[in-house]
Amino acid sequence: xxxxxxxxxxxxxxxxxxxxxxxxxxxxxxxxxxxxxxxxxxxxxxxxxxxxxxxxxxxxxxxxxxxxxxxxxxxxxxxxxxxxxxxxxxxxxxxxxxxxxxxxxxxxxxxxxxxxxxxxxxxxxxxxxxxxxxxxxxxxxxxxxxxxxxxxxxxxxxxxxxxxxxxxxxxxxxxxxxxxxxxxxxxxxxxxxxxxxxxxxxxxxxxxxxxxxxxxxxxxxxxxxxxxxxxxxxxxxxxxxxxxxxxxxxxxxxxxxxxxxxxxxxxxxxxxxxxxxxxxxxxxxxxxxxxxxxxxxxxxxxxxxxxxxxxxxxxxxxxxxxxxxxxxxxxxxxxxxxxxxxxxxxxxxxxxxxxxxxxxxxxxxxxxxxxxxxxxxxxxxxxxxxxxxxxxxxxxxxxxxxxxxxxxxxxxxxxxxxxxxxxxxxxxxxxxxxxxxxxxxxxxxxxxxxxxxxxxxxxxxxxxxxxxxxxxxxxxxxxxxxxxxxxxxxxxxxxxxxxxxxxxxxxxxxxxxxxxxxxxxxxxxxxxxxxxxxxxxxxxxxxxxxxxxxxxxxxxxxxxxxxxxx
Ligand SMILES: *[C@@H]1O[C@H](CO)[C@@H](O)[C@H](O)[C@H]1NC(C)=O
Ligand SMILES: *[C@@H]1O[C@H](CO)[C@@H](O)[C@H](O)[C@H]1NC(C)=O
Ligand SMILES: *[C@@H]1O[C@H](CO)[C@@H](O)[C@H](O)[C@H]1NC(C)=O
Ligand SMILES: *[C@@H]1O[C@H](CO)[C@@H](O)[C@H](O)[C@H]1NC(C)=O
Numbered sequence: 001x002x003x004x005x006x007x008x009x010x011x012x013x014x015x016x017x018x019x020x021x022x023x024x025x026x027x028x029x030x031x032x033x034x035x036x037x038x039x040x041x042x043x044x045x046x047x048x049x050x051x052x053x054x055x056x057x058x059x060x061x062x063x064x065x066x067x068x069x070x071x072x073x074x075x076x077x078x079x080x081x082x083x084x085x086x087x088x089x090x091x092x093x094x095x096x097x098x099x100x101x102x103x104x105x106x107x108x109x110x111x112x113x114x115x116x117x118x119x120x121x122x123x124x125x126x127x128x129x130x131x132x133x134x135x136x137x138x139x140x141x142x143x144x145x146x147x148x149x150x151x152x153x154x155x156x157x158x159x160x161x162x163x164x165x166x167x168x169x170x171x172x173x174x175x176x177x178x179x180x181x182x183x184x185x186x187x188x189x190x191x192x193x194x195x196x197x198x199x200x201x202x203x204x205x206x207x208x209x210x211x212x213x214x215x216x217x218x219x220x221x222x223x224x225x226x227x228x229x230x231x232x233x234x235x236x237x238x239x240x241x242x243x244x245x246x247x248x249x250x251x252x253x254x255x256x257x258x259x260x261x262x263x264x265x266x267x268x269x270x271x272x273x274x275x276x277x278x279x280x281x282x283x284x285x286x287x288x289x290x291x292x293x294x295x296x297x298x299x300x301x302x303x304x305x306x307x308x309x310x311x312x313x314x315x316x317x318x319x320x321x322x323x324x325x326x327x328x329x330x331x332x333x334x335x336x337x338x339x340x341x342x343x344x345x346x347x348x349x350x351x352x353x354x355x356x357x358x359x360x361x362x363x364x365x366x367x368x369x370x371x372x373x374x375x376x377x378x379x380x381x382x383x384x385x386x387x388x389x390x391x392x393x394x395x396x397x398x399x400x401x402x403x404x405x406x407x408x409x410x411x412x413x414x415x416x417x418x419x420x421x422x423x424x425x426x427x428x429x430x431x432x433x434x435x436x437x438x439x440x441x442x443x444x445x446x447x448x449x450x451x452x453x454x455x456x457x458x459x460x461x462x463x464x465x466x467x468x469x470x471x472x473x474x475x476x477x478x479x480x481x482x483x484x485x486x487x488x489x490x491x492x493x494x495x496x497x498x499x500x501x502x503x504x505x506x507x508x509x510x511x512x513x514x515x516x517x518x519x520x521x522x523x524x525x526x527x528x529x530x531x532x533x534x535x536x537x538x539x540x541x542x543x544x545x546x547x548x549x550x551x552x553x554x555x556x557x558x559x560x561x562x563x564x565x566x
Contacts, residue, residue, distance in 0.1 A: 039413035062132035072132040079149030183307025191298040196245035211275025214311040233286040254288035256463035322459030327426035327451035337438035341489035351465035363420040370455040371397040381429035467506040
């Protein structure tokens with residue numbers, strides 16, 4: 001029994017640290033210096049685990065330009081006198097000076113198999129002017145180490161690597177690659193403001209299962225292509241076609257998102273341990289490419305062949321990736337409107353995973369590693385709350401500065417686990433002060449949506465878990481002032497309407513890969529915590545950082561479409 005305890009501890013610790021530090025990069029070409037890291041929220045701490053093949057001292061830091069001058073450095077090791085670990089800053093190419101304010105916390109430091117392994121933490125938004133601030137832009141990491149514990153000149157045992165710590169994406173060097181093309185075939189874009197084109201297609205047969213690990217946009221006309229989505233179809237879709245979307249065709253029922261791109265976006269690469277399955281027993285599966293064209297000048301004669309290129313490999317990764325849509329979707333007969341002249345109108349959609357377990361039982365722990373938030377033009381904020389046993393335990397994601405033009409899949413700083421019975425709530429905040437008419441929930445960019453797409457593993461056969469308020473509920477209809485299609489711009493009435501929509505029961509719906517839908521009527525919107533704010537007392541430091549992490553074009557967007565299906 002005794003011998004089990006360290007083993008269990010090791011097992012638990014290894015598992016826990018993988019989730020807490022999902023990102024990994026070798027800082028040198030010889031793979032002697034390995035950095036793992038992760039973080040919970042941008043207002044909190046970032047944790048690093050540095051492993052270096054030496055039993056001497058190790059150093060790591062952040063540098064403004066790759067050199068030592070102005071850099072923020074930690075050095076540590078396990079020497080004859082025990083463990084040492086200190087925060088320094090460098091004023092030039094000389095021995096760094098001890099930082100007055102020690103901003104790093106040592107979590108563990110040990111040696112094994114000739115390696116030094118040091119785990120440490122600091123605030124992402126450090127208050128110390130002698131610390132380099134970490135933003136969502138690439139930052140130059142520097143390292144050095146020595147053969148002994150005498151910290152002295154490192155000679156050639158040093159280097160630098162640029163990494164985006166807060167918005168990290170694996171970058172595979174493509175060598176022997178294969179890809180599938182999901183592209184439109186010189187289609188004619190009609191002279192209308194919004195046009196959705198759908199191509200339902202099959203891919204060339206792959207006899208065995210493969211994994212898609214990278215999605216590259218192929219855009220012919222950047223001025224009109226607004227977003228693209230690729231959906232996997234249920235088995236009853238058996239014929240290809242190429243035509244406008246949402247005209248009642250069978251392919252409208254394909255709504256299991258597997259890849260996406262949005263204006264401002266780039267390549268998206270999945271984590272090294274995960275891939276989207278394709279081929280094998282799925283060889284007969286059809287896919288639907290949906291391209292949203294924006295043609296505001298109503299130009300005629302525009303043609304386009306844009307699409308997505310899916311890079312795949314036969315070397316299967318550990319996990320199959322699934323994408324689950326959560327949030328708010330409405331049917332035509334359950335319509336409600338966002339009134340005009342509202343500066344902060346909130347809508348909610350909830351997902352109770354106990355509903356999913358009626359399809360998938362037992363429900364495995366879903367490890368969410370990335371999230372894509374989606375609203376249309378009036379969206380200003382999106383927050384995704386995570387609840388367990390009736391209490392909010394976390395945010396899966398939030399964006400307090402939502403920008404329709406920069407929609408991206410965001411890798412989470414740590415992997416968040418959704419357990420059976422957990423609930424997810426998506427809150428969207430809209431600003432309609434510049435509108436004179438009501439805003440509908442719907443497909444056009446001038447309509448609204450409120451969705452969060454969760455990228456997770458292991459994949460389960462569920463494509464969505466969404467809800468909408470029961471707009472036929474007596475609470476909403478008994479007062480004529482707060483009609484469900486309210487057009488008021490009276491601020492008190494707007495507030496009352498918003499709170500009634502939040503208070504009435506939610507009609508929840510889960511949908512599986514074969515488009516089976518289960519209705520369920522007991523959901524409620526729970527309170528959502530305040531978004532975490534920076535706790536740093538040093539105003540100067542926090543104001544430098546306030547905006548920098550938000551901006552990063554890379555992207556994606558989406559839409560779902562039940563509205564039309566129903
Ligand atoms: C670094 O050390 C580890 C553990 O001893 C060893 O497995 C690995 O091969 C070493 N790496 C290199 C590049 O020498
Ligand atoms: C390249 O990939 C193909 C298909 O995946 C494979 O058959 C071939 O052996 C690979 N070639 C090399 C040199 O790895
Ligand atoms: C695309 O279609 C247009 C008109 O339908 C035609 O003029 C043009 O040559 C086509 N382009 C290609 C590359 O086939
Ligand atoms: C919720 O609470 C119950 C009773 O306290 C407990 O048995 C259960 O494990 C909890 N669920 C989760 C997911 O923690």
